[in-house]
Amino acid sequence: MLVEDDEFTRSTVKSALQGQGLNVIYDTALVKDGIEFAKQNRPDVAVLDYNLGKGPNGIDLANQLRKMQPEIGIVLLTAFLNPSELDTKISQLPAGSRYLVKHSVSNIKVLVKEIFESSKYSI
């Protein structure tokens, strides 16, 4: 599942992931749709943008998803250069979540690797 508020970015990441053989079963710009979909379909991994525009951010969504589905793998994307720039916010990420700086996404294999790593998370 992919949640990214910017349509251009969402469609690009989606097609790149599909190009790597991954099954992107759902993509959306809206947090509420992401939650609703996860409730019904229990995806293996959620790839979330940190900045989702107005309202909740990727960390808020990640925490909710982990509450609903404790074994879900989570990869958080951000355009910040390194984790220290997100400072205390990163510590609020649910345990086992992966964190990826967006410019590394140009090498889609890095993202795919993170997705597989995150899916190994067990409670």
Add this chain to the structure above:
Amino acid sequence: MRTIFPSIKSKPVFNLDFSLAYAGIIFLGFSIAGTELFQLYPENKAEIIEIRLIHTFYLLIIVSLTQVFLRKIHINNVGYAGLALIGLWLAIPSLLVRVFLMESFGLISNSQVASYFVEQLSIVLLQAFFWIPVVIILGGQRSRIFEAFKDYEKRLVITARRNITQSTEFNELKKQVDQDYKDELNMHAQLLLNSFTFGDNSNLSLGDRNEIIQKYLKTNTLRDLSSTLNQKSETVSIHSKFEQDMHSLSLISKQFNILYNYVARKTPIEAWVYTLLSFVLIYPNYVHFFTTKQILLSLPAFLVIHLVALQINRVLRGGGKFAILQTNLLTLLIGFIPFIEMLMFMLFLPNEAIEFPIVVIAIFYPLGFFVYIRFIQIIQPGAIGAITNDEIYTSQSLNAAVSKIVKDEFKQSMSHQWAIYIHGKILTRLAATSLKLQQAVDKNDGENLQAGLNSLKVILDNPTKDFAQDPMNLKAEIASRLDPWEGLITINVVIDPALEMVSNDRVKDLGEVIEEIVSNSVRHGGSQNILIKITSFDHPDVQLMIEDDAVNPLPLVPARIGLGTKILNLVSDGRWSISHLGAKTTVKLTMSLLDR
């Protein structure tokens, strides 16, 4: 309204608060020691210091025992008579102990004990009937005085903030800051765009072109700009309670002259206060140094003091441009009267003249008197009334101090908005395009590589175009801020129907405040249910009320001033508060919905 010193006829009752008495005892100890060391017993300094230490210690003990005893027998309030009785209970034994100590240390002989006791008795009675009741009354009223000043400070800051945010200067600053950020973003975007020309060369292979572009995309300075802006916006000021109180004190001191000038004109203190204050300050000197004849000869000075005081009162009531200047000079004149009197004695009645140190009589006493009078003017009921009724204007220095704070808050808020924008809109799209370019190379697709390069050019050519959004009406703005939370928490919203269609930049500010409070409540408080009410308050003001069930509620007074607090201050001009009731935490904020 209850006054600090109500008339005796109204039979007032006062809280028995001895907290200022301890400070008063120490001050008294120093004061008496000064007179004894330098005037009365200059040869016996060591003995005087010992006596003063023992006596002060005794007084501190007896006051605390009295306080405990009165509390034990449940006497918490008394009238003037009760205060005088307590004054006598403290002052007479204090005199007996003092006489005993003076005799024990050999400063007075056995035969002098009775005369010394009688000589000091009148000073002690003055303490019993005047100073001790005054200290207890002020102590009992101190919370009210502090609360009034705190409240005053809050309204001062609100007024100053309102003046600043509505000023042309602030509007110019807003435009300037906005333009500065735009210029900076354009500059960084242009730099990156220019770098791409190296990769925009069809003679190079797709791989080489992509490598050049990816290199610039990864090392671009836009990321640093977003990072810097983000760091700027997250600067947090941490203030202890002491620092916050000192900050209040500093603001009030900036406002002191304007407050004094206002209350002095509105409710000038009566002439008898000047005369009485002069008398109680001078009286101990009569006892220690003057003969009856000298006292009688100097008494006309009080008539002069009273006449000058009447003139001060008249000038202040009459008003006029130079009323304050005139009364300041006349108050200083009253302070100088003992010195003038001493000079006249030396000139015309040298046999009766008593010479006091010039530093004391010509500098310390007049200045001390001047400060006392200003202090009394400020804490008297008229001043507290003026504070309560919000009839105060802000001083230039206070405006300058608040102006700096408001401008910093605005710049920090703008830094935050631009950091979010660059991060969320520009960098995200650059990253996605970078991915697209890589895919094009992997597929050896020259057309898609060129398309990716073109889309980079579009993003960077006008990077600020999506920053400012047209204002929405209040209903739509609130929905845009709260709908995204659906599924995470339950939010109920009640908007005054008359406000729903209001649409201007202030509506966006209100939306930002709601987003800030809600996200804080969820992220830090762990709230699950939030109720939001927006009601008309006092046109053009509206009141926002947000109630949540946070398990980690916000503190009533924030110890750290982060971006959230600054946004709330900026939007509401400081008119917001937090309250707790049972498991509910409520944030109330008042702001104008008129466009600035």
